[in-house]
Amino acid sequence: MKLDSSPIVAIATAPGRGGIGIVRISGKNLMPIAQAVCKQPQASTHALQLTPRHATYTDFIRADSSVIDSGLALYFVAPHSYTGEEVLELQGHGGPVVMQMLLDRCLEAGAEYELRLALPGEFTYRAFLNDKLDLAQAEAVSDLIEASSEAAAKLAQQSLSGAFSDQIRALVEQVVALRLLVEATLDFPEEEIEFLEKSNARGQLQIIRETLAKVFSQAAQGSVLREGLKVVLAGQPNVGKSSLLNALAGSDVAIVTSVAGTTRDKIIETILVDGIPINIIDTAGIRDEDEASDEVERIGISRTWDALANADVIMHILDASRGPTRGDDEILSRLPSNIPILRIWNKIDLSGHRAMSETLPDATHIYLSAAEHTGLELLRKELLSIAGWQQTGESAFLARERHLIALQTAQSHLDVAAKLAEQSDQSLDLFAEECRLAQDSLNSITGEFTSDDLLGAIFSRFCIGK
Numbered sequence: 001m002k003l004d005s006s007p008i009v010a011i012a013t014a015p016g017r018g019g020i021g022i023v024r025i026s027g028k029n030l031m032p033i034a035q036a037v038c039k040q041p042q043a044s045t046h047a048l049q050l051t052p053r054h055a056t057y058t059d060f061i062r063a064d065s066s067v068i069d070s071g072l073a074l075y076f077v078a079p080h081s082y083t084g085e086e087v088l089e090l091q092g093h094g095g096p097v098v099m100q101m102l103l104d105r106c107l108e109a110g111a112e113y114e115l116r117l118a119l120p121g122e123f124t125y126r127a128f129l130n131d132k133l134d135l136a137q138a139e140a141v142s143d144l145i146e147a148s149s150e151a152a153a154k155l156a157q158q159s160l161s162g163a164f165s166d167q168i169r170a171l172v173e174q175v176v177a178l179r180l181l182v183e184a185t186l187d188f189p190e191e192e193i194e195f196l197e198k199s200n201a202r203g204q205l206q207i208i209r210e211t212l213a214k215v216f217s218q219a220a221q222g223s224v225l226r227e228g229l230k231v232v233l234a235g236q237p238n239v240g241k242s243s244l245l246n247a248l249a250g251s252d253v254a255i256v257t258s259v260a261g262t263t264r265d266k267i268i269e270t271i272l273v274d275g276i277p278i279n280i281i282d283t284a285g286i287r288d289e290d291e292a293s294d295e296v297e298r299i300g301i302s303r304t305w306d307a308l309a310n311a312d313v314i315m316h317i318l319d320a321s322r323g324p325t326r327g328d329d330e331i332l333s334r335l336p337s338n339i340p341i342l343r344i345w346n347k348i349d350l351s352g353h354r355a356m357s358e359t360l361p362d363a364t365h366i367y368l369s370a371a372e373h374t375g376l377e378l379l380r381k382e383l384l385s386i387a388g389w390q391q392t393g394e395s396a397f398l399a400r401e402r403h404l405i406a407l408q409t410a411q412s413h414l415d416v417a418a419k420l421a422e423q424s425d426q427s428l429d430l431f432a433e434e435c436r437l438a439q440d441s442l443n444s445i446t447g448e449f450t451s452d453d454l455l456g457a458i459f460s461r462f463c464i465g466k
Helices: 031-037 096-109 122-129 135-146 150-160 163-187 201-227 241-249 295-309 326-334 376-387 401-421 424-446 452-459
Strands: 008-011 018-027 056-061 067-076 086-094 229-235 267-273 276-282 313-319 341-346 356-359 364-367
Touching: 008 096, 008 122, 018 096, 018 122, 031 067, 031 086, 031 096, 056 096, 067 096, 086 096, 122 135, 122 452, 135 150, 135 163, 135 424, 135 452, 150 163, 150 201, 163 201, 163 424, 201 276, 201 401, 229 241, 229 295, 229 326, 229 376, 241 267, 241 276, 241 313, 241 341, 241 376, 267 376, 276 376, 313 326, 313 376, 341 376, 356 376, 364 376, 401 424
Parallel strands: 229 276, 229 313, 313 341, 341 364
Antiparallel strands: 008 018, 018 086, 056 067, 067 086, 267 276, 356 364
16 A cells, blocks of 8 residues: 555445435645535635534535535544544535535545545554554454444454553563563673573563463454354265254255255355354265266365365264264264364254263264254354353454464464573573564554555555545
């Protein structure tokens, strides 16, 4: 994202028709543009005056003084605005034609001041550059707009308020304090201070690592809430995978018949379980490719294995009325070992089993009936447990993949530092370097140490006008 200091303008409300539409302008010396576009009805010949942070009723006029629309003008003086620059918001009727006419008029009036259309996310980017928001807070703006549930919106708002950033900064302060002790010792080696013992460096490092592990756990929970848990249904044909999908979704999203191999490709349905998005992926029934009815089913089976390799959770569906078969065992033997597996025994309405959940050495087994919707709550509860969701609400913020990567990187550097600490004072220079690298990783979350390329990638995904 290559930016300049020119004033920018965009329609800040969503496309379509609505009661109100907003055109937002940000930059320096905006009053001449406001005076060219706005004219108070039946006003005198005096130039329009806008009181900062007060709404002024006005006509929005063309260059020939004919009226485009009437509405409110709000003026914010720098740095007391969203972007930290002067901001002018023109609120009119929310029709797309009216908004476009007003936008065009602003561009015309601001041409001599180099007013231009804003890039996606540029208003928020300027807020970041002007220290109105840090990078994690700026990302929370986008997360709040895109929130798919009430819980996600709540956590996005907490991140926007600085809850996540405050925890990161507290960690950075602890790492900096430890670095200062180490580097002071490196500067005065002649004193032969037994640094690691007298300063309790190991104890301080352990506290930092424990705190970081807690923050990572909270961030991972928030990431699941933001992205959703990817759950793949797998099993032999006709064990009830599509029926289970329909039961969880509460509608007939997949075709269910007695014919084996009905599902040929992936079917994805997102449901909310206590506010957590669960992306349920129904796949083609797995059987030996020689038994597949045609090439389409063989391709579907191949795609099933691809989906399983990228799952967060695998639900291995079995037919409780006939018990485990050789085909079930073969599927289980090929499932990825690093992904949580739930063994779902379906059709207990035919087998006589009762709805129950039990944890065995190989996996958690859940007995249910998709046809009669029996035992589904046990399954939902287990999915929440795997997602790491805390009903007490301990997860205080949403997190993105880049946040998790940065936290994991910081953890890795501090783990190395802990190993170096076991070598006493002989590796203090390496110890200090690992602490510095951990600090850089943490700072990248709030944007205090971030490449321009990353900033461009983040803000380009924002909507125009924000």
